[in-house]
Amino acid sequence: STYKVGYFVGSLSSTSINRVLSRALLRLAPQDLEFTELPIGGLPLYSPDFDSDYPAEAQALKAAIAASQAVLFVTPEYNRSIPGALKNAIDWASRPWGQNSFDHMPAAVIGASPGQIGTAVGQQSLRAVLSFCNARQMTAPEAYITFRPGLFTDNGEVTDDSTATFLADFMREFHDHIERVLTVLPRS
Numbered sequence: 788s789t790y791k792v793g794y795f796v797g798s799l800s801s802t803s804i805n806r807v808l809s810r811a812l813l814r815l816a817p818q819d820l821e822f823t824e825l826p827i828g829g830l831p832l833y834s835p836d837f838d839s840d841y842p843a844e845a846q847a848l849k850a851a852i853a854a855s856q857a858v859l860f861v862t863p864e865y866n867r868s869i870p871g872a873l874k875n876a877i878d879w880a881s882r883p884w885g886q887n888s889f890d891h892m893p894a895a896v897i898g899a900s901p902g903q904i905g906t907a908v909g910q911q912s913l914r915a916v917l918s919f920c921n922a923r924q925m926t927a928p929e930a931y932i933t934f935r936p937g938l939f940t941d942n943g944e945v946t947d948d949s950t951a952t953f954l955a956d957f958m959r960e961f962h963d964h965i966e967r968v969l970t971v972l973p974r975s
């Protein structure tokens with residue numbers, strides 16, 4: 788089946804390696820996954836004061852997640868956690884109380900860093916947040932991408948066969964995870 792996947796890029800950097808990784812993932816994903824970016828850069832900082840009257844950017848985020856059947860997080864690690872901009876977006880989407888956008892939603896997490904263990908701790912931090920939000924996370928395979936110069940072109944072509952195979956497998960597993968979750972009990 789065809790599934791609509793909304794994806795977050797956790798970095799606001801104009802030269803983000805995680806954005807490059809997201810381009811590679813979109814290229815290598817099964818044909819029957821359709822992708823829409825869930826933009827986070829225009830959101831104000833969340834406050835409960837907005838719960839009775841969400842600003843347009845936050846309404847658009849919740850609408851875009853509602854139009855998705857699954858969510859993918861492609862994010863750097865900041866100080867052994869996730870960037871504040873991504874946490875802010877998740878906080879917006881999780882509210883108002885009783886209208887958590889991630890409830891029962893299939894989700895996957897991946898990230899790139901220049902270092903060796905990069906994003907492993909940040910991904911665990913994100914997984915804790917998504918657990919509380921009751922997302923249905925793919926637990927394996929895990930993917931901690933070490934971004935060395937030349938591994939990707941800027942538009943997301945992967946120059947190394949084993950990395951391309953690994954990322955394609957990751958996306959096929961995500962497709963199958965979505966199918967398992969939604970076949971048992973589709974989101975209404």
Ligand code: FNR
Pocket residue numbers: 798799800802803804805806862863864865866867868899900901902904905906
């Ligand atoms: C980092 N970086 C980083 N890397 C890492 O592996 N673990 C970490 O905890 C951190 N912490 C951190 C904090 C802040 C504020 C910055 C700006 C950077 C380095 C980070 O992996 C590197 O800058 C990546 O290039 C960030 O990903 P994007 O923005 O290029 O996608």
